[in-house]
Amino acid sequence: MTPEQIASIAHLARLAIDEAELPRYQESLASILSFVGDLERAQTQEVSPMAHPLTGLVQRLRPDVVTETDAHELYQANAPQVAAGLYLVPKVIE
Amino acid sequence: MSLHTLSLKRLAAGLRAREFSSVELTRLLLARIEAHQPQLNALISQTGPSAMQAAAAADGLLARGGGGPLTGIPLVHKDIFCTEGVRTTCASRMLDNFVAPYDATVVAKLKAEGMVMLGKTNMDEFAMGSSNETSFYGPVRNPWNLKRVPGGSSGGSAAAVAARLAPFASATDTGGSIRQPAALCGVTGFKPTYGRVSRYGMIAFASSLDQGGTLTVSAEDAALVLRAMAGFDPRDSTSVEQPVPDYVAGLDQPLSGMKIGLVREFFEKGLDPDNERCVRAALRVYEKLGAKLLEVSLPNLALSVPAYYVVAPAECSSNLARFDGVRFGHRAKDPKDLMDLYKRSRGEGFGAEVKRRIMTGTYVLSAGYYDAFYIKAQKVRRLIANEFEQAFTQVDVLMGPTTPTAAFELGSKTADPITMYLNDIYTIGANLAGLPAMSIPCGFSQDLPLGLQLIGRHFAEGRLLSAAHAYQRETDWHTRVPPGYE
Secondary structure (H helix, E strand, O other): OOHHHHHHHHHHOOOOOOHHHHHHHHHHHHHHHHHHHHHHHOOOOOOOOOOOOOOOOOOOOOOOOOOOOOOHHHHHOOOOOEEOOEEOOOOOOO | OOHHHOOHHHHHHHHHOOOOOHHHHHHHHHHHHHHHHHHHOOEEEEOHHHHHHHHHHHHHHHHOOOOOOOOOOEEEEEOOEOEOOEEOOOOOHHHOOOEOOOOOHHHHHHHHOOOEEEEEEOOOHHHOOOOOOOOOOOOOOEOOEOOEOOOOOOHHHHHHHHOOOOOEEEEEEOOOOOHHHHHHHOOEEEEOOOOOOOOOOEOOOOOOOOEEEEEEOOHHHHHHHHHHHOOOOOOOOOOOOOOOOOOOOOOOOOOOOOEEEEEHHHHOOOOOHHHHHHHHHHHHHHHHOOOEEEEEOOHHHHHHHHHHHHHHHHHHHHHHHHOOOOOOOOOOOOOOOHHHHHHHHHHHHOOHHHHHHHHHHHHHOOOOOHHHHHHHHHHHHHHHHHHHHHHOOOOOEEEEEOOOOOOOEOOOOOOOHHHHHHHHOOOHHHHHHOOOEEEEEEEEEOOEEEEEEEEEOOOOHHHHHHHHHHHHHHOOHHHOOOOOOO
């Protein structure tokens, strides 16, 4: 893991990391990746990946009807910046 | 009579018989929280005024002959469960100002039973940790020894029950976060089968592993609450449509003929001799009660921690993408553009361990590494689940230690993440396979409690609870109260 790789992962994850902190993350991520590298030992040629602990269950569907009422004012009470019922962000299109 | 040391079952009977009121009980426990909070830091928010109102309402209901078996019983909720109108932080700066707009299903169900919420418990930030030291609000201290950690991530919940601040605390378990703190604090921790308890309104960490459960003094008390907490919820798409048996009625099923599997790999290197001694003594109690002991082997179990530290961070990096500084949560000051807003809000809002896991998850999901890490870990997950399934063709319940050692000192494992991750070496397997599992007190090492772990087949919660109950009728480890909290 190079500092550039750490910076690139942080960018993909949309995390601002102080330059001074990069070595700390570089060291701990390297040790985590080396630790999980043990997985290579396992024989998994004929094994299918397991995404969900209860196999055999199918994704449940529900009728396509409206079940939620409009509560945007309640939800927007937690928003950092709102105007006229809209979430405000810095200008995106010049 | 000191009400705070009574079991939840006994409190319920007393409330019903009008020996004391919910208002009296609630007032007493609120006073205990106030007295012990400065040392323990077990709670993030206290909800005294609304608790007193709820207690008075419960008393009114009971006086009219109404209510159920849990009406008027006080509880604390882990601060990962959304509570309508009450701050819900997940122990993160990110959600320091977040007031949940609705109740989690677990919260709504227990509220409907007439239970009284005293407050929200401290935890590791976003449930990522095994010592409660990653909380934005500072670590929780273990009531058995204030220099020691309570375990994590449900450290505040376990400490609150151990210190007799509440007879029940809700908790969640993604890799051991109920069982490990239960063991280190000397209480009973129960993690149901994946999908048994609704995840709706439970802030997501790793969605294929997270499961809500209970921290109580005894298995009998766990059965009482779990009966009300469990069940199908149409609002959680992974909730299982299975009827919930009456766990309380099933507590007395006999142990005779029950086959207990001792997982060989649990007793290999790394297990403290005191833990081994206590676990072996507990197994002799089971033998005396008529159970048969068999050794079983789960050869790939050693890979459960590496598999978990790929799967859980991958799911966490995806789940925590919702914290963007736009709709809720922390927002950085004076962002220069949208990218700066995202990055600085997340960089400032999340603590170091959460950032480390998000970055690990981002890496293992990224192009070029996805197959080598993520798919490989999912395949190993299948191998481990298959080994559990195989073991359960020979035995009814698996047993072993919950943790390798008793509670460790604050700060002693924070420098190296791998050392901390290995605390969950015995507990993670049950999460990967989605199995119900619990920890019950089984002895002490230098005045610090130790836990016996029980793992069952899918949906065999009743079998686990009755096995634990049988042990707790023969022993009194679970009734021990830390000195100073009697």
